[in-house]
Amino acid sequence: MSTLYKARGKEAAAGTVPRAPKKGFNGKRLLLRLLVPAILVGVWWALSASPSTGLFIANPLKAVLRIGQDFLSTDPSTFFLGKATYEHLLPSLGRAMAGLGLATAAGVAAGIALGSLPVAAALFQPLIHLGRSLPSPALLGVFFLLFGTGDAPKIFLIAFGVVWPILFNTIDGVNSIGHQRLQAATVFKIRPFDVLFHVILPGASPKIFAGLRTSLSLSLIIMIISELQKSKNGLGYLLVTTQRTFDYTNFWAILIVLGFLGVTLNFLFHIAERRVLAWHRGATQQHD
Amino acid sequence: MTSATSTEQAIELELQSVSKSYGKNLAVKSITASIPQGKVSVIVGPSGCGKSTLLRIISGLDFPTQGSVTFNGAPVRGVPEGLAMVFQDYSRSLFPWMRVDRNIGFPLRHISADERRQRVQEAIDAVGLKGKEKLYPWQMSGGMQQRAAIARALASHPKLLLMDEPYASVDAQTRADLEDLLLDIHATLGVTVLVVTHDIDESIYLADHVIALSAPPSVVAETVEVDLPRPRNQISTKQDPRFVELRAHVTSLLRSH
Numbered sequence: 001m002s003t004l005y006k007a008r009g010k011e012a013a014a015g016t017v018p019r020a021p022k023k024g025f026n027g028k029r030l031l032l033r034l035l036v037p038a039i040l041v042g043v044w045w046a047l048s049a050s051p052s053t054g055l056f057i058a059n060p061l062k063a064v065l066r067i068g069q070d071f072l073s074t075d076p077s078t079f080f081l082g083k084a085t086y087e088h089l090l091p092s093l094g095r096a097m098a099g100l101g102l103a104t105a106a107g108v109a110a111g112i113a114l115g116s117l118p119v120a121a122a123l124f125q126p127l128i129h130l131g132r133s134l135p136s137p138a139l140l141g142v143f144f145l146l147f148g149t150g151d152a153p154k155i156f157l158i159a160f161g162v163v164w165p166i167l168f169n170t171i172d173g174v175n176s177i178g179h180q181r182l183q184a185a186t187v188f189k190i191r192p193f194d195v196l197f198h199v200i201l202p203g204a205s206p207k208i209f210a211g212l213r214t215s216l217s218l219s220l221i222i223m224i225i226s227e228l229q230k231s232k233n234g235l236g237y238l239l240v241t242t243q244r245t246f247d248y249t250n251f252w253a254i255l256i257v258l259g260f261l262g263v264t265l266n267f268l269f270h271i272a273e274r275r276v277l278a279w280h281r282g283a284t285q286q287h288d
Numbered sequence: 289m290t291s292a293t294s295t296e297q298a299i300e301l302e303l304q305s306v307s308k309s310y311g312k313n314l315a316v317k318s319i320t321a322s323i324p325q326g327k328v329s330v331i332v333g334p335s336g337c338g339k340s341t342l343l344r345i346i347s348g349l350d351f352p353t354q355g356s357v358t359f360n361g362a363p364v365r366g367v368p369e370g371l372a373m374v375f376q377d378y379s380r381s382l383f384p385w386m387r388v389d390r391n392i393g394f395p396l397r398h399i400s401a402d403e404r405r406q407r408v409q410e411a412i413d414a415v416g417l418k419g420k421e422k423l424y425p426w427q428m429s430g431g432m433q434q435r436a437a438i439a440r441a442l443a444s445h446p447k448l449l450l451m452d453e454p455y456a457s458v459d460a461q462t463r464a465d466l467e468d469l470l471l472d473i474h475a476t477l478g479v480t481v482l483v484v485t486h487d488i489d490e491s492i493y494l495a496d497h498v499i500a501l502s503a504p505p506s507v508v509a510e511t512v513e514v515d516l517p518r519p520r521n522q523i524s525t526k527q528d529p530r531f532v533e534l535r536a537h538v539t540s541l542l543r544s545h
Contacts (some may be wrong), residue, residue, distance in 0.1 A: 283426040
């Protein structure tokens with residue numbers, strides 16, 4: 001797939017790919033968008049100042065400053081990242097991405113197999129529905145038993161939890177490629193390898209990306225859950241320990257970090273999707 | 289004025305009492321026909337008469353329930369070498385994630401990059417898509433997309449070009465242009481062409497001979513030799529009294545069966 005999209009940037013610059021018209025800067029819209037967050041921060045501040053709730057709700061400014069202290073640093077040799085980033089944030093993120101990567105590989109491979117072979121799909125459908133319906137956090141204990149207490153059970157739990165949207169969407173995507181395109185591939189004697197990587201994968205990619213988007217958010221949720229027990233580090237571990245030590249400023253700081261992490265990952269995903277699926281946006285705009 | 293009789297012609301493709309049924313439903317009933325080399329043959333018949341089924345059988349995508357298909361003397365089992373196809377719906381047979389040149393060159397991945405580039409360029413020139421190489425199919429009009437689909441078929445240098453209702457989804461003007469394009473290509477390359485259509489005018493305008501099918505279960509009503517001179521012209525050919533006569537004849541064939 002990579003060779004297929006390699007030249008996109010250069011050719012898009014030549015103006016052959018239509019782009020959405022650029023929206024000019026709109027001050028009113030910006031104000032409108034910032035209004036609700038501003039109110040929320042205000043309410044937060046008020047609650048943190050109140051004697052009854054202030055015990056558990058930290059001052060937002062203090063929480064943000066705490067992020068600066070723990071997660072960032074002034075040291076260029078650590079890329080301006082603090083101790084907590086290396087000890088907790090990056091290990092968490094690494095496990096989430098490893099789980100997501102594993103789930104993507106397995107989900108896409110199995111999805112293509114099941115999507116191409118109706119018999120296999122029928123055979124495995126009950127199993128898939130069972131797997132999908134199981135709340136994956138319930139299996140945490142099973143994964144600890146199977147894989148010990150290191151990174152492995154967490155990564156496998158994340159993979160197990162997020163594989164379903166990818167699997168279902170890939171099956172759907174394979175079915176959406178269309179009979180005629182596959183017939184064309186047959187008539188022109190396209191090699192199976194090329195059919196897989198240049199017809200089936202790109203043809204199913206819009207749906208695969210839709211599944212990935214869901215799985216990305218889900219992977220962060222399960223990442224936290226997997227770190228609540230038998231953990232030595234990670235953001236989930238920090239959430240538990242800070243509550244136990246009544247360090248609520250730190251607790252709220254971690255929540256902010258988590259929010260920031262989710263938004264950043266979604267943003268990066270959005271950029272990747274726009275690049276890879278540029279053709280799909282154009283094609284669907286055309287037919288509407 | 290009369291074209292060479294089919295007995296003197298080399299036969300490219302031969303159908304021997306081909307029939308196809310889906311369960312109890314007999315779609316095609318015992319079709320026997322010969323497609324001569326280097327000529328344009330058109331199968332014409334009413335909607336639902338199994339034309340597309342027949343084309344799928346010829347291309348090896350489907351198998352006859354009875355009878356046999358022979359291409360260049362060898363029985364067809366699976367898609368034979370030297371056969372290319374233009375599908376009815378360009379928007380569903382081209383790959384929207386590939387630019388035009390890649391769509392055309394994709395079936396040629398087994399040959400060297402230089403030769404592939406040359407063949408793609410020749411095919412693009414032949415169908416009049418010069419300058420559109422880097423567009424995506426969906427950035428072009430329906431007629432241009434069908435040109436790209438024709439170019440993709442030509443780039444593989446086929447002996448036999450199959451076309452399944454190739455102009456059914458374009459407007460009348462584009463249709464006329466594409467009909468003339470096909471006649472041009474045929475005159476230049478001498479490739480054997482087999483078109484399936486439900487349009488009687490189109491069948492006579494394009495063909496050296498027309499194979500008229502009856503309503504299902506389909507049989508060959510008659511094979512009509514079209515002795516109109518080439519090159520043909522949308523206006524003068526269609527005004528030719530012989531054209532009018534042939535059209536009336538084919539129309540009556542489709543009606544009476």
